[in-house]
Amino acid sequence: MSRGLSLLAAALLLACLLGLAVGEVLLGPADLWRGLLTGEGPGGFTLRVLRGPRVATGALAGAALGMSGAIFQSVLRNPLAAPDVMGFTAGAGLGALAVAGFGAGAGLSVTLGAAAGGAGAAVAVALLALTREGLVPLRLVLVGIGAGFTLTALTGFAMTRLPGPEAMEAQRWLSGSLAARTWGHAGQIALTALPLALLTAALVPALALLEMGDDLAAGLGLRVQRARAGLAALGVALAAAAVAVAGPVPFIALMAGPLARGALRRAGTAGPGAVLAGAALTGATIAVLADLAARAAVPGVQLPLGVMTGILGAPCLLWLLTREMERGGL
Amino acid sequence: MTGLRAENLTLAYDRRIVVEGLTLALPAGRVTAILGPNGCGKSTLLKALARLIRPQAGRVTLDGEDIHALPTRAVARRLGLLPQAPIAPEGITVGDLVARGRAPWRGLLAGWSAADEAARAAALAATGLTDLAARPVADLSGGQRQRVWIALALAQQTEHLLLDEPTTWLDLPHQIEVLALLRRLNREQGRSIVTVLHDLSLAARFADHLVLMAAGRVLAEGTPEEVLTPGALEDAFGLRALVIADPVTGTPLVVPA
Numbered sequence: 001m002s003r004g005l006s007l008l009a010a011a012l013l014l015a016c017l018l019g020l021a022v023g024e025v026l027l028g029p030a031d032l033w034r035g036l037l038t039g040e041g042p043g044g045f046t047l048r049v050l051r052g053p054r055v056a057t058g059a060l061a062g063a064a065l066g067m068s069g070a071i072f073q074s075v076l077r078n079p080l081a082a083p084d085v086m087g088f089t090a091g092a093g094l095g096a097l098a099v100a101g102f103g104a105g106a107g108l109s110v111t112l113g114a115a116a117g118g119a120g121a122a123v124a125v126a127l128l129a130l131t132r133e134g135l136v137p138l139r140l141v142l143v144g145i146g147a148g149f150t151l152t153a154l155t156g157f158a159m160t161r162l163p164g165p166e167a168m169e170a171q172r173w174l175s176g177s178l179a180a181r182t183w184g185h186a187g188q189i190a191l192t193a194l195p196l197a198l199l200t201a202a203l204v205p206a207l208a209l210l211e212m213g214d215d216l217a218a219g220l221g222l223r224v225q226r227a228r229a230g231l232a233a234l235g236v237a238l239a240a241a242a243v244a245v246a247g248p249v250p251f252i253a254l255m256a257g258p259l260a261r262g263a264l265r266r267a268g269t270a271g272p273g274a275v276l277a278g279a280a281l282t283g284a285t286i287a288v289l290a291d292l293a294a295r296a297a298v299p300g301v302q303l304p305l306g307v308m309t310g311i312l313g314a315p316c317l318l319w320l321l322t323r324e325m326e327r328g329g330l
Numbered sequence: 331m332t333g334l335r336a337e338n339l340t341l342a343y344d345r346r347i348v349v350e351g352l353t354l355a356l357p358a359g360r361v362t363a364i365l366g367p368n369g370c371g372k373s374t375l376l377k378a379l380a381r382l383i384r385p386q387a388g389r390v391t392l393d394g395e396d397i398h399a400l401p402t403r404a405v406a407r408r409l410g411l412l413p414q415a416p417i418a419p420e421g422i423t424v425g426d427l428v429a430r431g432r433a434p435w436r437g438l439l440a441g442w443s444a445a446d447e448a449a450r451a452a453a454l455a456a457t458g459l460t461d462l463a464a465r466p467v468a469d470l471s472g473g474q475r476q477r478v479w480i481a482l483a484l485a486q487q488t489e490h491l492l493l494d495e496p497t498t499w500l501d502l503p504h505q506i507e508v509l510a511l512l513r514r515l516n517r518e519q520g521r522s523i524v525t526v527l528h529d530l531s532l533a534a535r536f537a538d539h540l541v542l543m544a545a546g547r548v549l550a551e552g553t554p555e556e557v558l559t560p561g562a563l564e565d566a567f568g569l570r571a572l573v574i575a576d577p578v579t580g581t582p583l584v585v586p587a
């Protein structure tokens with residue numbers, strides 16, 4: 001593992017320890033250590049029931065979002081091309097809500113609903129953005145932003161159909177929330193995201209070729225359309241898996257890739273595999289820290305995770321936008 | 331039939347036909363330059379020769395076999411393409427970029443083999459880049475960067491090498507450097523080289539065989555002396571020019587009138 005990835009992994013570990021220790025009850029290092037090792041004492045209950053599943057779900061969902069964002073950013077060669085900017089997570093949110101709101105409950109059906117919604121949004125955006133010259137990344141981003149607004153509006157409309165308490169709960173989930181996560185949620189995202197991450201790892205050599213342009217990649221023996229479609233499907237599925245357990249948390253997918261690239265480049269070179277792994281680590285770190293901040297920012301009030309990533313992510317989006325404009329990408 | 335041939339090739343984007351009924355034999359073991367005005371279909375032809383686009387009619391054959399009947403990777407081991415605008419990934423070093431030329435030779439889970447390393451080292455040495463291997467590509471001059479892309483194509487170890495305008499953005503000394511490199515690779519390693527060029531007189535100096543295109547057809551092909559005639563230049567480019575013997579090499583020199 002490169003030095004850059006080790007640093008990002010250390011940052012994630014630190015974030016997780018902080019996320020476990022800090023909350024309404026502050027755990028000292030001794031309690032935290034004892035709780036982690038033995039599951040007993042004041043730390044044990046907090047870790048097992050209150051914060052452990054929450055931190056685990058947040059880290060895994062953040063990792064899935066970060067990897068998803070980095071896939072799209074590489075495949076489309078545009079730092080703005082993240083599933084949250086392009087409306088895919090909004091589609092996944094609507095899909096999950098449709099399943100959950102119609103009484104099917106949690107678990108696999110929600111994941112499938114999110115996947116169907118995310119894939120539907122991705123296909124719709126791709127078809128709407130398609131031109132005679134094929135898929136132009138910037139057009140895809142702009143159409144995606146529009147689709148995201150439409151899907152969010154549709155979701156808002158669907159919520160008015162829900163009874164009051166359920167609407168409140170849905171609203172909370174839709175802004176991206178890790179409240180009341182159980183080990184069931186953590187297990188669900190682990191079982192869905194890990195196989196997807198392994199499949200993505202198998203496509204890293206293809207990504208390395210795609211980065212250099214379609215013609216060169218094809219000349220080097222890559223089946224470009226097939227590789228791109230496979231990577232996009234994995235990106236949508238990873239985002240949907242995260243949305244199913246944490247709601248459509250905004251901006252993590254957008255931020256993780258550029259931040260990871262920056263960190264990795266400072267520590268040496270960064271191939272596409274390192275960027276994907278780094279984006280997963282960074283996404284997990286952002287999710288855990290943002291959730292921690294959301295819990296601790298206002299005493300006695302638990303803000304949804306998505307509110308915090310929104311506060312962090314909006315400046316990041318503006319920074320990426322200005323950088324792209326200066327570079328002539330917009 | 332050895333070498334790369336186009337037989338009665340018709341190429342189109344959607345419905346729009348760009349190249350029609352083109353037949354061409356690219357001599358094996360030679361340097362061939364493809365010339366012609368902008369938009370006449372040179373890049374399109376090159377992509378079809380490299381199996382990147384499927385012809386609407388006709389076929390491309392490599393040593394007698396239809397190129398679309400061969401597996402993608404098998405073609406990529408025999409025929410390399412350097413497109414007009416390849417993208418250097420952010421922050422990548424010369425050595426890492428050249429290593430990507432090994433893609434058609436590597437298995438999904440196979441590591442970096444001794445053969446891969448030998449091919450990379452040879453490609454870097456042939457292009458004079460051995461000492462720059464650890465440098466980021468972004469730090470290099472335009473001429474050096476073009477040599478890096480050629481090194482990537484060399485690491486691919488193909489007998490045929492197709493290049494689309496490898497000299498277009500370079501100043502004159504760097505154009506000559508790249509063309510001399512291509513000819514040296516041809517003479518010393520026996521690779522067949524096909525390159526799209528814009529400078530007619532430089533093409534005449536460095537290529538053995540010229541193909542002059544206009545509006546998706548081949549107007550003339552043969553030795554530089556056979557192809558670069560005032561009549562052909564008028565037909566292809568609408569250019570009125572004198573063709574004299576280059577005082578240095580004796581090859582045709584085009585002087586616009």
Ligand SMILES: Nc1ncnc2c1ncn2[C@@H]1O[C@H](COP(=O)(O)OP(=O)(O)O)[C@@H](O)[C@H]1O
Pocket residue numbers: 132133343348366367368369370371372373374375
């Ligand atoms: N991807 C494409 N889609 C549609 N038309 C294209 C595409 N690429 C090239 N063309 C058109 O095909 C014609 C030939 O282009 P090209 O082969 O690039 O010419 P050249 O390389 O000789 O300048 C031009 O009119 C160009 O506009």
Ligand SMILES: [Mg+2]
Pocket residue numbers: 372373374414494
């Ligand atoms: Mg061209």
